[in-house]
Amino acid sequence: MRRRVKLAFMVNDSARKITYTKRKKSLIKKIDELATLCGIEACAIVYSDFHSEPEIWPSPWEVQRVVTKFRSYSDFEKGKKMLNQESFLIQRIGKSREQLAKLEKHNWEVEKSLILSQCLVKENFIDTLNPNALNDLAFDINEMLEKITSKVNELDTNETT
Amino acid sequence: MRRRVKLAFMVNDSARKITYTKRKKSLIKKIDELATLCGIEACAIVYSDFHSEPEIWPSPWEVQRVVTKFRSYSDFEKGKKMLNQESFLIQRIGKSREQLAKLEKHNWEVEKSLILSQCLVKENFIDTLNPNALNDLAFDINEMLEKITSKVNELDTNETT
C-alpha cells in the first residue's frame, strides 16, 4: 500500500485513469476550498484524453451567471457605474499617476494572457471543427488581439499627453 | 496546532493571506502532478484580491508559446491542416452523425464558458478602466458573443442540411 509514486507518466492505462479520477476530484475540492476560504474566484481547465472536451470548474453555469449579470446592466446603471468609476479614477490619478499606469500595464498583461489561454483552448477545438470554423477562429483571435492592442495604445496616448 | 478550520471565508486578513499563499502553492503542485502523471494539459486561473491581476498556470509564457505556434501557421500549413481536419470530420460523420453533433455542442459550451470567463475578468478590470474603455469592453463582449453564436448556428445549419 505504499504510495511512493514516481512523478512521471503512468504507463498503466487503468491505473492512470483511476489516479486521474481520484486526483481530479481532489483538485476540484482544493480549488473550491481555496475559493471559499480566501473569498476569491478560481477556475480550472483540464484537457484529458478521457473526455472528448476540456473539463471546466466551476460550472459553466456559474460563470454564465456572472456574465449574464454583467450583460444585463441597463443603460441607466451603466451611466451610474461609469460616473462612479470616473470619480474613482480621478481620485486615483490625483493620488498617483504612476500607479495608474502600472495598473493599466497589469490589465494589459492579464487581458493578453486570457486571450492566449482562450487561443489554447481554441487549438484543442481544432480537432472537432471544420475548415470554415477554423478560419473564423483564427480571424477572431487576430482581430481581438489587434483590437486590444490598439485600445491599450490609445490609453497610453491619453495618459502621456 | 489543530487545523479544525471551518470551510468558510477567513475574516482574519493576515491568516487568510497566509492560507492563500500556502494553498495556492499546493494547488499548483497538484495541477502539475496531475498533468505529469496522467499526461494531460491543465491550467488554473485565480482571481484574488491579493494581486491586481488573475494568476495563471501554467505560465503565461507557456501559453504564449502555444499561441505563437498557432499564429505562425503559414497559409500552406493551414491548408494542409484543414485537409486533415476535413478527412477527420468526414470519417467521424460517417461513423456517427449524432456523436459529431454532440461534440459540437460540447465545444460550444466550452467556447462559451471561456468567453464568459474572459468577461468575468473584464468585470474585474472595471475598477481600473475609464468610461470609454468600459464601453469598448462591453461592445467587444457583445460582438464576440454574437459572432460565436452565429458561427455555431452556421455549423448547425450545415450539419442538418
Add this chain to the structure above:
DNA sequence: AGCTCTATGTATAAACT
C-alpha cells in the same frame, strides 16, 4: 514577507469488493 517546525488533517496508491 517569507521561512521553519510540528501536530494533525487530508489525499491517495494499492488491494479488495
Add this chain to the structure above:
DNA sequence: TAGTTTATACATAGAGC
C-alpha cells in the same frame, strides 16, 4: 465501473523567527 479499506505520503494551521 465504482465504492471501501488501509497504510502511508502529503498538506497545512498555528506558532515562532
